Amino acid sequence: MSTVELKAPQLPPAVRDVVDGLAALPAVRSVRVAGSRARGNPTGPDSDWDILVYTDTLPARDELRRLLPPGAGSSGDRFEPHTANPGHPFQETEFTVPVSPRIDVCLRPLAHLRQEEERAVRGAFTVHSYPKTAGGVPSYILLSEAALSAPVHGDVGAPACPGALVAAAVPWWRGRASCALLLALDHVAAGEPLGALEHVLAAATSVAHARLISQGRWYPITKRLLGEAGALDGGARERMAGLSAGRLTEAAVRQVADALEVDVDSGLGWLARGEHMGPGRQG
Structure with missing residues (x-):
């Protein structure tokens, strides 16, 4: 299924300076704008800028420090690039440029992207626990963000x-939704309605994933996931919004399922x- 390349938005001077500095690093192969800025629907003028950087190797800390504006990252100002643990879905290094609006830079090993492309062609993927999104994140998020960035x-x-x-x-x-x-x-049967609500929300998120991928559409990490996927169409949103600890009964859960x-x-x-135990595993 084809993907249309997004057109990069106009970059303000501070963002352009960071992008140009990243592009000049020897190991960098591509710099892209991601998130709501790339999709053309930022939440407001102060919305963050998300910058993706694909590299052959990760740049040294001193190389990254030179991208900061004058005065930032000095002895009185912490500059801490964070590198994920092995097995993390992104295997990323990220840091923030302290300007307004904030610029979040995420560096991605290009080899990891290519590896995930090969897995996707075989129908293989993994679902990782990730605190920024309910129910975890699929490993093909790496392909999603490349396709949904400019x-x-x-x-x-x-x-x-x-x-x-x-x-x-x-x-x-x-199946996960079921x-x-x-x-x-x-x-609900055990008298734990709040625990039940957690699983109802996980079901809605899983349906959103299923609907997006069934249409050949990539999954974005976004607050608009359920709406963009159409997971809460057909009365589901009304049912979900009406749930509360006092009203979460077996009948209510089955109505949401319907x-x-x-x-x-x-x-x-x-x-x-x-x-x-994970996608594709058999007992």
């Missing part, structure tokens, strides 16, 4: 969504196959 220097291409990934991901996310609603019913078009009982089969 190049301002160099290019890594806009990865298309392979048919094999769609075929593997849709049933997995649908399992989540099954667990919600268990929590609105999300999820077969709760199929969650048992999903568990029996060992899919809860």
Whole structure:
């Protein structure tokens, strides 16, 4: 499935200075604008700038420090690039440029992106725990952000969504939604409505993932995920908004399942196959 390359927005001087500095580093292959700025729907004039940098190797700390505006990163001002632990979905190094609006820079090993492209062609992916998004994040987020970002220097291409990934991901996310609603019913029966609500929300997020990938659309980390995916159409949003600790009953959970078009009982089969241990795993 094809992907249309986004056009980079006009960069204010502070952002342009950072982008030009990054582009001049020997290991850098591409610099791209990501997030709401690339999609053309920032939350406001003070919305952050997210900059993606694809590199052969990670630049040294001193090289990155030179990208900061005068006075920033001095002895009285901490400059701490954060590098993720091995196995993290992004395997990234990131830092913030302290200007207004803030500039968040994320450096990505280009080899990791290519590896994930190869896995996607085979229909392989992993779901990682990640605090910025409910229910975790799929490893193909690396392809998503490349496809949903706009190049301002160099290019890594806009990865298309392979048919094999769609075929593997849709049933997995649908199964996860079924399992989540099954667990919600268990929590209701145990008198734990707040625990039930957590699983209902996980089900809605899983349906959003399934709907996006079924259309060959990449998943963005965004506060608008449920709306963009259409996961809460058909009365589901009203059902979800009406849930509370006092009203979360078995009947309410099943009404949400109907609105999300999820077969709760199929969650048992999903568990029996060992899919809860990770996409593609069999018990």
